[in-house]
Amino acid sequence: EVQLVQSGAEVKKPGESLKISCKGSGYSFTSYWIGWVRQMPGKGLEWMGIIYPGDSDTRYSPSFQGQVTISADKSISTAYLQWSSLKASDTAMYYCARRDGYNGYFDYWGQGTLVTVSS
């Protein structure tokens, strides 16, 4: 059974750094892209970027390029989304999802990680 399990909720202050995780199981982690999706409170889904754990090829939406870093550790089947300096506007639910193919769709989803940034 394919599963994506995300790390728990985080409460941070503006300016702090953060790295959240998404652990895949039940499939070959290095053979599928993993993507990240943001959902701000009361708002829609936003496509942030994807990574191919097999070779760490990473693609970012122009809206998120330079704002976050996506990485992966294939030895532990885990993808990451990180911030070097959080802003209040980073407060959101973040979902990871497995992507079926380079131009494909998200077929499996994590449960989401709520990030709250507040002073």
Add this chain to the structure above:
Amino acid sequence: QTVVTQEPSFSVSPGGTVTLTCGLSSGSVSTSYYPSWYQQTPGQAPRTLMYSTNTRSSGVPDRFSGSILGNKAALTITGAQADDESDYYCVLYMGSGISVFGGGTKLTVL
């Protein structure tokens, strides 16, 4: 940057049929955009409904169908049920590995 457009809201009667659309701020949607559709209820992770325009994801009932209608991708729900009341999002592939979500449609069944 190209914007993916969806109706902000739609209403359908129980048992009725509704078609949600997914367009581009500039240009037409074709199968080359590999449209996919996702359903989300409050407090839940999204659920994948449809991909590659008209292929239903595993477990999705056949009252959900996908197509290209004119210059947009479309998701049609035939025989709407109360638990179809959700937010629906489309995604279009823009090239170079990048995709974009539409703004979402809030579907009310009443």
